[in-house]
Amino acid sequence: MNEIKTDVLILGSGGAGLFAALHVYDNNPSLNVVLATKGLIGKCGCSRMVQGGLNVVLNPADSVDKHFMDTIKGGGFVNNQDLAWTLVNDAPKTVHELEVKVGCFFDRAEDGKIHQKAFAGQSFDRTVHVADLSGIQIIARLTDQIFRREEKIKVLEETRALDLLTTEEGDRVVGAVMANIRTGEIFVVNAKVVVVATGGAASMYKISAPSFDKTGDGMAMCFRAGAEFVDMEMLQFHPTGLLAGQSRLSGSVLEEGLRGAGGYMINGLGERYMERYDPERMERSTRDRVARAGYMEIMAGRGTENEGVMIDMTHLGAEFVEKKFPGMCERVKDIGKDLAREPVEVSPTAHFQMGGVKIDIHCQSSLKGLLVAGEDSGGVHGANRLGGNGICESTVFGRRAGDTAAALAEQEVLRPYRQEQVEEIKRRWLKFYKRTDGVDIYPIRDEIKLLMWEKVGVVRDGKKLQEAVARLDELLEMAGQAYVANRTLSRYNMEWNDIINVTNWITVGRLVANGALLRTESRGSHYRTDYVDTDNQNWLVNIFLKNKGNLEIESFTKPIVASRFSAEEIRKANIKY
Amino acid sequence: MSSREINAKIFRYDPEVDAEPRFDEFKVPLIDNMAVLDVVMHVQNYIDKTLAFRCSCRIGMCGSCAMYINGKPRLACRTQVKSLGTNNITIMPLPNLPIIRDLATDMEPFFEKWKKIKPYYVGKSELTEPAVIRPDSGEREFIDQMLDCITCGCCYGACSMVATNEDYIGPAALNRAYTLIADKRDAIRIERINVVGRSYGVWRCHDQFNCAEVCPKKLVPTKSIQQLKKRCVLQKFGIFK
Amino acid sequence: MLVNAITWLLQRISAALLLVVLGLHLWLLYVANPAEIIQFSEAKARLVTGSYVTIYVLLLLFGLFHALNGLYTVMVDTGLRARLVTISILVILGVTLFGVGLYSVVQFIM
Numbered sequence: 001m002n003e004i005k006t007d008v009l010i011l012g013s014g015g016a017g018l019f020a021a022l023h024v025y026d027n028n029p030s031l032n033v034v035l036a037t038k039g040l041i042g043k044c045g046c047s048r049m050v051q052g053g054l055n056v057v058l059n060p061a062d063s064v065d066k067h068f069m070d071t072i073k074g075g076g077f078v079n080n081q082d083l084a085w086t087l088v089n090d091a092p093k094t095v096h097e098l099e100v101k102v103g104c105f106f107d108r109a110e111d112g113k114i115h116q117k118a119f120a121g122q123s124f125d126r127t128v129h130v131a132d133l134s135g136i137q138i139i140a141r142l143t144d145q146i147f148r149r150e151e152k153i154k155v156l157e158e159t160r161a162l163d164l165l166t167t168e169e170g171d172r173v174v175g176a177v178m179a180n181i182r183t184g185e186i187f188v189v190n191a192k193v194v195v196v197a198t199g200g201a202a203s204m205y206k207i208s209a210p211s212f213d214k215t216g217d218g219m220a221m222c223f224r225a226g227a228e229f230v231d232m233e234m235l236q237f238h239p240t241g242l243l244a245g246q247s248r249l250s251g252s253v254l255e256e257g258l259r260g261a262g263g264y265m266i267n268g269l270g271e272r273y274m275e276r277y278d279p280e281r282m283e284r285s286t287r288d289r290v291a292r293a294g295y296m297e298i299m300a301g302r303g304t305e306n307e308g309v310m311i312d313m314t315h316l317g318a319e320f321v322e323k324k325f326p327g328m329c330e331r332v333k334d335i336g337k338d339l340a341r342e343p344v345e346v347s348p349t350a351h352f353q354m355g356g357v358k359i360d361i362h363c364q365s366s367l368k369g370l371l372v373a374g375e376d377s378g379g380v381h382g383a384n385r386l387g388g389n390g391i392c393e394s395t396v397f398g399r400r401a402g403d404t405a406a407a408l409a410e411q412e413v414l415r416p417y418r419q420e421q422v423e424e425i426k427r428r429w430l431k432f433y434k435r436t437d438g439v440d441i442y443p444i445r446d447e448i449k450l451l452m453w454e455k456v457g458v459v460r461d462g463k464k465l466q467e468a469v470a471r472l473d474e475l476l477e478m479a480g481q482a483y484v485a486n487r488t489l490s491r492y493n494m495e496w497n498d499i500i501n502v503t504n505w506i507t508v509g510r511l512v513a514n515g516a517l518l519r520t521e522s523r524g525s526h527y528r529t530d531y532v533d534t535d536n537q538n539w540l541v542n543i544f545l546k547n548k549g550n551l552e553i554e555s556f557t558k559p560i561v562a563s564r565f566s567a568e569e570i571r572k573a574n575i576k577y
Numbered sequence: 578m579s580s581r582e583i584n585a586k587i588f589r590y591d592p593e594v595d596a597e598p599r600f601d602e603f604k605v606p607l608i609d610n611m612a613v614l615d616v617v618m619h620v621q622n623y624i625d626k627t628l629a630f631r632c633s634c635r636i637g638m639c640g641s642c643a644m645y646i647n648g649k650p651r652l653a654c655r656t657q658v659k660s661l662g663t664n665n666i667t668i669m670p671l672p673n674l675p676i677i678r679d680l681a682t683d684m685e686p687f688f689e690k691w692k693k694i695k696p697y698y699v700g701k702s703e704l705t706e707p708a709v710i711r712p713d714s715g716e717r718e719f720i721d722q723m724l725d726c727i728t729c730g731c732c733y734g735a736c737s738m739v740a741t742n743e744d745y746i747g748p749a750a751l752n753r754a755y756t757l758i759a760d761k762r763d764a765i766r767i768e769r770i771n772v773v774g775r776s777y778g779v780w781r782c783h784d785q786f787n788c789a790e791v792c793p794k795k796l797v798p799t800k801s802i803q804q805l806k807k808r809c810v811l812q813k814f815g816i817f818k
Numbered sequence: 819m820l821v822n823a824i825t826w827l828l829q830r831i832s833a834a835l836l837l838v839v840l841g842l843h844l845w846l847l848y849v850a851n852p853a854e855i856i857q858f859s860e861a862k863a864r865l866v867t868g869s870y871v872t873i874y875v876l877l878l879l880f881g882l883f884h885a886l887n888g889l890y891t892v893m894v895d896t897g898l899r900a901r902l903v904t905i906s907i908l909v910i911l912g913v914t915l916f917g918v919g920l921y922s923v924v925q926f927i928m
Contacts, residue, residue, distance in 0.1 A: 040631075
């Protein structure tokens with residue numbers, strides 16, 4: 001079996017992975033980096049799909065304190081405040097680097113300076129953007145910068161990590177077992193530092209926004225390797241996912257800026273239902289609230305025929321909508337509707353995981369040698385993420401992961417991996433080729449999507465969560481019994497990849513469901529009908545989960561990291577979330 | 578289009594084992610808002626699990642799913658079955674690229690050429706802050722229109738000059754070069770001019786507009802290439818610096 | 819690089835000039851000329867006037883350049899490798915043909 005030895009292994013080529021690679025190189029160009037990505041570089045995952053933009057304080061009338069407060073308020077105050085503070089403070093540097101060094105060109109205001117648009121849940125218009133499809137430019141330019149440094153950054157496309165390699169003691173990651181999707185070849189990357197930046201698993205819901213290839217692989221690997229997780233119950237639903245019937249276009253996000261610009265959310269009866277849920281902020285309320293409101297309208301029978309609600313932009317004038325949101329108009333046109341001239345059916349759509357691997361401000365996880373950045377990490381956003389803080393997180397923490405990785409790689413030695421662990425991982429994932437009969441993975445996949453949507457979705461309760469927890473355990477078992485239709489076909493075998501994807505989904509789904517069961521209150525995107533109130537007395541804590549061994553989940557709680565705005569102040573402020 | 582069923586004829590080829598490519602035919606139930614991507618996914622998920630193709634975002638932002646659909650390079654995700662005007666769909670891999678398997682092509686030649694024009698921005702050293710450029714200055718009007726490239730390769734697959742000359746850099750890379758060469762913030766514009774001005778560069782374009790016709794982002798690389806030719810000549814006479 | 823940009827430009831210029839000279843040629847022969855059938859003697863008579871001779875020498879020059887450069891471009895389009903050799907052959911061919919043409923014109927003047 002082939003083996004690559006390197007200083008730093010980076011998994012994922014979204015904002016976090018690309019920036020991490022860039023920063024390792026720029027810190028120390030003598031270091032060797034392997035950047036592995038499941039799809040084509042810069043083309044898979046969700047950074048590429050960012051529409052709205054990136055929140056950053058640039059205007060002197062704005063301040064990082066305001067951005068910070070917006071972030072933790074929006075996050076229901078359970079954010080790790082150290083991480084949130086890092087986010088808002090690093091954002092201006094990040095945008096500066098994107099413009100001056102990476103070569104992005106964000107839209108300009110009349111005065112020629114970077115334009116900042118309105119997003120929901122924010123006290124200041126601070127979202128920088130490139131029209132309404134910002135991710136294309138951010139990621140394409142970052143990818144180009146990787147090409148410039150190709151001599152030291154080895155890019156492995158259509159190469160996925162199967163599992164992380166750890167030392168005997170289990171407290172350090174020393175690389176990963178990888179699979180080349182094109183050839184089916186299995187090989188080892190032995191690294192001093194591993195950066196996991198593969199994104200979340202919101203795609204495991206029936207209606208969901210992420211790209212198809214993003215299946216929580218990083219999180220699932222980190223869980224199996226024994227890393228600690230935080231806030232896994234917190235999974236965001238975006239209020240305006242396009243409804244396009246059974247077509248896979250369904251669930252794709254119509255960007256937040258639509259509500260920011262003044263779009264109305266209306267139900268099947270034509271009412272602006274946000275009046276009932278957040279009369280003050282109406283449609284510009286945070287995502288968790290608008291999504292839940294939409295869901296409740298639909299559940300109460302006030303939805304549209306296709307179980308949706310509508311977003312209505314017509315009162316803003318067709319010309320304005322077409323000019324400001326060309327990408328959205330075009331997408332809606334694909335399904336035969338006209339966003340600028342008629343209300344369009346939408347539904348809450350699973351969008352983003354606030355929870356993830358526990359990290360510190362240097363992206364260090366609970367395992368040595370393992371750094372995590374972007375959506376796979378948890379704590380930055382608390383119980384709900386603000387629109388525009390997502391790509392902000394991936395780029396800010398991607399940069400940090402790169403800096404940390406470079407520093408660690410300079411200090412550390414390359415530690416050997418254990419061959420028996422490699423064999424075990426190979427057995428785990430290659431057994432699907434060995435069987436002539438077994439379980440078809442696609443019905444399982446369809447079942448999980450439905451199960452998560454119905455039982456671990458926008459509105460939860462203890463009973464459903466318990467059912468989900470039980471069923472997910474069974475499904476994990478079943479997925480282990482899967483087989484591939486053509487046993488000799490290891491080149492670009494999508495079915496084999498889907499078996500891994502589904503297994504990783506279930507692995508992450510179990511964490512979400514178990515976390516949700518433990519949190520007996522409602523907060524942010526986590527809403528339980530059996531505990532509808534936010535309980536600031538008992539629940540200003542974070543739930544931590546980890547692999548106890550044998551994939552059993554161990555849990556514990558810790559008080560929130562409230563280094564800037566104390567739990568006492570939060571309770572006093574008595575803001576209901 | 579009255580039938581609720583689609584006849585999908587899909588190109589199958591595994592270069593490792595097959596001597597010849599073949600077509601397999603599949604019947605796929607028609608659903609509302611069905612994109613061609615829905616068709617191939619249905620086939621792979623429920624009929625023939627060994628089919629290979631590439632896709633990611635499914636909303637026309639990543640440019641992974643370019644295929645040759647009913648005689649034209651298109652993004653499978655942004656091609657509504659209804660828009661094809663027929664229930665018979667022939668799906669082949671993107672032309673002008675090596676085939677990995679079935680509909681999945683190897684994009685490497687495309688990106689090797691992309692890298693040739695030095696696609697990365699190199700800022701002028703005196704520019705330490707984001708440039709102040711008023712939107713009404715017109716300075717970036719044409720660049721911004723051309724920046725939305727998603728490197729899907731549709732133009733590359735459609736270009737008859739790429740088909741004729743394997744060294745030709747092709748429309749996407751040249752378009753990228755133009756967006757940098759026209760960007761006054763960039764420090765190595767002359768270096769880039771010297772690359773695109775070589776014989777495998779802009780001179781191979783004969784203004785057939787195939788690229789513009791198929792671009793899912795409605796870019797017009799031909800226009801960028803014409804701009805580049807002009808700049809090459811101006812640079813020869815020392816007018817473009 | 820130099821060759822590419824300059825020949826590209828010259829191809830355009832020669833095309834534009836060809837239009838002018840060719841147009842002039844057609845106009846003189848078929849519009850301005852009242853004769854139904856063009857006689858050799860008339861052609862012979864025209865070819866002693868300085869302006870006519872200039873027009874035809876230019877037509878020859880631009881036509882040859884445009885045709886040979888066009889041929890070369892098509893060969894490069896289809897992947898020609900032996901460029902220097904080809905250019906040399908084309909230049910020799912061009913010069914020779916131009917010489918032949920010039921020689922014929924000169925015969926009329928003599």
